[in-house]
Amino acid sequence: GQNIDQPTEMTATEGAIxxxxxxxxxxxxxxxxxxxxxxxxxxxxxxxxxLDGLEEKGRFSSxxxxxxxxxxxxxxxxxxxxxxxxxxxxxxxxxxxTLGRLYFGRGTxxxxxx
Amino acid sequence: SQTIHQWPATLVQPVGSPLSLECTxxxxxxxxxxxxxxxxxxxxxxxxxxxxxxxxxxxxPQNLSASRPQDxxxxxxxxxxxxxxxxxxxxxxxxxxEGNQPQHFGDGTRLSIL
Numbered sequence: 001g002q003n004i005d006q007p008t009e010m011t012a013t014e015g016a017i018x019x020x021x022x023x024x025x026x027x028x029x030x031x032x033x034x035x036x037x038x039x040x041x042x043x044x045x046x047x048x049x050x051l052d053g054l055e056e057k058g059r060f061s062s063x064x065x066x067x068x069x070x071x072x073x074x075x076x077x078x079x080x081x082x083x084x085x086x087x088x089x090x091x092x093x094x095x096x097x098t099l100g101r102l103y104f105g106r107g108t109x110x111x112x113x114x
Numbered sequence: 115s116q117t118i119h120q121w122p123a124t125l126v127q128p129v130g131s132p133l134s135l136e137c138t139x140x141x142x143x144x145x146x147x148x149x150x151x152x153x154x155x156x157x158x159x160x161x162x163x164x165x166x167x168x169x170x171x172x173x174x175p176q177n178l179s180a181s182r183p184q185d186x187x188x189x190x191x192x193x194x195x196x197x198x199x200x201x202x203x204x205x206x207x208x209x210x211x212e213g214n215q216p217q218h219f220g221d222g223t224r225l226s227i228l
Contacts, residue, residue, distance in 0.1 A: 004157075033216055042204055042219040043158070050214065087158065101173070102148075102217055104158040 002026045002103035006088050011111045012078055020073045020108045022088030030100045034062050034073045035087040037107065043087055047073065075110075083112045116141035120205045120220030128228050133178075133192040135223050137205030140186065145207040147188040148217060149180055152202040164188060165210070200227045 003025040012018040024032070031050040035043035049055055049064035049071060061074040073086055085107040091100035120137045127133060139145050149161040160173045162180035170180050177196060181189045188205055202224050206217040 031214070035216075040224075042222045045216040045218065048214050048216060089158075101160055101163065102158075103160070106155075106157040 002090055002092065004088055004090055004103060004105035006086075006105040006108045008106070009109045009111070011113065013113050014078055014080060016078050017074065017076050018078060018110065020075070020086050020088075020110065022071045022073070022105060024069050024071070024088070024090045024105075026069070026090050026092060026103070028093035029066060029090065030093045031091040032062075032064055032071050033089040033091065033102065034060075034071075035089060035104075037085045037087055039084075046086075078112045080112050080114065083110060085109050116207070116218070118205060118207055118218060118220040120223060122223055123221065124224045124226075126226045126228060127195050129197055130194050133190070133195050133199070133225070135190040135203055135205075135225075137188045137190075137220055138186055139188075139207045142186070142207070142209065144185060144210045146210055147182065148206040148208075149188065149190050150204040150206065150219075152204065152222075153200070158204065162190070195227050197227050200225055 006022045033048050034046040036046050037043040047055055047062035049062050052064055054063045059076045064071045087107045088105040089102045091102050117140045147164045150158045151161055152158050162172055164170050164182045167182055178192050202222050204222045205220040208217045209215040
């Protein structure tokens with residue numbers, strides 16, 4: 001099974017930088033995803049890491065350390081529209097097939113204040 | 115480009131009634147398909163996944179079932195709904211060889227059981 005842990009809530013001000021941490025325990029790690037979910041909407045894909053290191057995508061970056069079972073999502077130059085839940089999801093290896101099941105954390109609710 | 119359609123957007127059903135939620139994907143062939151449920155204050159829970167027509171795997175025991183009658187159609191059903199079936203149901207697809215490809219979610223169905 002999978003055990004994924006992330007903070008429940010975080011707050012920050014517009015223009016600031018925020019880091020959302022995620023720790024996981026998994027058998028057969030095959031990638032880590034971050035999704036953004038606004039209230040009442042479906043999750044949308046933000047980033048993917050499978051190797052150690054930092055992946056940068058505009059204002060968003062994601063970091064992975066497989067040996068530590070740790071990832072973070074870094075959001076820079078925060079905007080009001082970044083207020084949302086951020087979901088960490090770990091993919092496993094399923095019987096050597098191409099399918100990988102995603103296991104989600106409960107999400108971190110980020111509130112950005114003006 | 116690929117799109118995923120899910121309907122209805124909201125549904126209110128009495129306890130004991132049947133359920134049928136439909137999901138279709140366009141613009142891709144042989145996708146992996148998934149059904150998730152998100153209960154209030156909880157993470158996304160994988161319910162079913164499918165790698166091909168007629169191939170369904172269940173993640174958790176429950177009174178729900180899934181079917182894949184066509185390559186790009188995924189249906190979630192129940193013969194008799196329980197109060198505990200309330201939640202936000204999300205269908206997702208991913209490329210059959212997932213690699214670094216994420217799962218993409220439909221807009222979801224908000225199901226309330228009375």
